[in-house]
Amino acid sequence: VGGVLGGVVYMNSDLDEQIERVFVLAKERQLNLDFHVDENGNPESVGLREVARAVIKYQFSGRVICGHCCSLAVQPPGLVMETIELVKEAGIGVVNLPATNIYLQDRSFQRTPRWRGVTLLHELKRAGVPVAIASDNCRDPFCSFGDRDLLEVFKLAVKIAHLDLPFSDWPQAVTKISAELMGLADVGKIGVGLPADLILFKGRNFSELLSRPESDRVVLRNGKAMDTTLPDYRELDDLINS
Incomplete structure (x- = not known):
């Protein structure tokens, strides 16, 4: 009880069956779930939507967190609205990884990237979805830079996703909200x-x-x-x- 089962969601013909196995196992072992989802710029990558549907279908009561969710930013408005509504209904928390996402997404040899790689933070938060910001990779093949400094990560998120003017309660994304998504009641406050x-x-x-x-x-x-x-x-x- 209190453990976490992790999974990576890639679009494939067996995705429904794969997600079902994860949810059945998590319910059986009383585990929370942490998914890496849609870490790409393909508008047809709808892993976040499918995870949200599964939470509702299997009436899963544990915590569910989805990180990255990059492709949401390049999907048509109707699909975005449908997905965010399902995520809200499912009670999923979304974690943005600004350093890794801007480092990897739209990376191509000798070509300037065309997009920032981050998910729809403003739209998710406005819909009532808990949104956190974290570091993910650090000085490894997925992100060559960093020093585990959460202040630096928050700075990146502010610049990349325009979290200023006003800052509002965005600092809670690296304090209170992050702790709550981890089930840490007295942390970040x-x-x-x-x-x-x-x-x-x-x-x-x-x-x-x-x-x-x-x-x-x-x-x-x-x-x-x-x-x-x-x-x-x-x-x-x-x-x-x-």
Whole structure:
């Protein structure tokens, strides 16, 4: 109980049967589900819609998260509306991976990419779908750059998906909403009696926060400041070269 079963959804002639097996197994073992879905720019890639239909069909009560969902951004309006309505009804959370998506999508040798690769964050959120933002790959074949810095990831999402003007509650996509999708009730929130696990930045507003690296941030764990010295790159060689 509390475990997670992961799956990758690719369009193929056996997709319905494959999704059914995953849901039957998850219900039998009482597992939550985490799918990588539609990580491409093909408008005929409708894995997100099919997962949402399956949640409803099998009356699945566990948590379901779908990451990427890139192809939603290149589908016709009618299909987009149908899919988002099903996702909302199914209670699915959607996770955007801005660094990996903009790195991989529409990548072609010696040709400038034509689109940003991210899913329809604004439309999903406006429909009431919980939307989170995360890093996914980091310094590997799927995304050659990154340092596991969630602030950097949020900066990318703001620029790529135009999450400013106004910022509204988009910061919750990397705090409260992300924690809720993971089933972590007391994480990503500030309140009396909650753990003092915080990151303190010097930026006084979002413009300042997102304009500098904030390398002098203070990280608190149970109210105590942690050592935030970055490891020497040489310490990471074995990880990168393995």
